[in-house]
Amino acid sequence: MATFDYTEMQATAHELIEEFGQAGTVKRVTPPDPVYGGEPIVTSYPATLVPMAYEARYIDGTVIQTGDMQIYISAVGLSIEPTVGDVVTANGADYAIINGDPNKYDGITPVVFIVQGRIGGSRA
Template sequence: MTAFNYAATAATATRLLQRFGAACTLKRQTTGAYDPNTGTTPVTVTELATTAAVFAYPQRYIDGTLILQGDQQAFMDPAVTPKQGDVLTWQGRDWQVVAVKPISPAGTPVLFEAQLRGQ
């Protein structure tokens, strides 16, 4: 029995996101080592180009606790792994990544689903 080719499925997901989604930027902050001379901890922001399709959550999912009114659901290209705390700039607006759910059957990332909250 041959194994299913999830890499091809990931490529299809990427192609569909590029066609129906929009280019966006994922910003990730990394904290460096404390510098005793300046008394500061440097923060570096890395910007990663990606593609996403973003939708409002259906009303039935908004519970006021985990998913708030105004939260958005993003389906993201598997080439860039979003992390909780990242900021997604999509169509000129910044959104905080609240939660990330990888869609990765057999360990191959096909798509990332992220919960976004406006800043």
């Protein structure tokens, strides 16, 4: 039985995001040391992404709110996996990631990261 090559799907997703998307960043905030204190450290990772507004039929006011964005982030060249607590900069605004799916169909290779971003949630 042959195995499916998810890196090919990842490359296709990247090409589409690169063609129709924009440059953005994923920011991760590392909290200060609990013993020594200090300032939080913000690290920005360049990303290629496509932000899209949710269709009205999906907005329920609780899980998905007006203004939330569904953001497709290319996994190619991104050294981190975007996760809840990170902040995505797209369309000139900061969106806090409140939900996400790495789309690892084989459990290893992320084809594309799809996250739910909420504006006004910048922690950086």
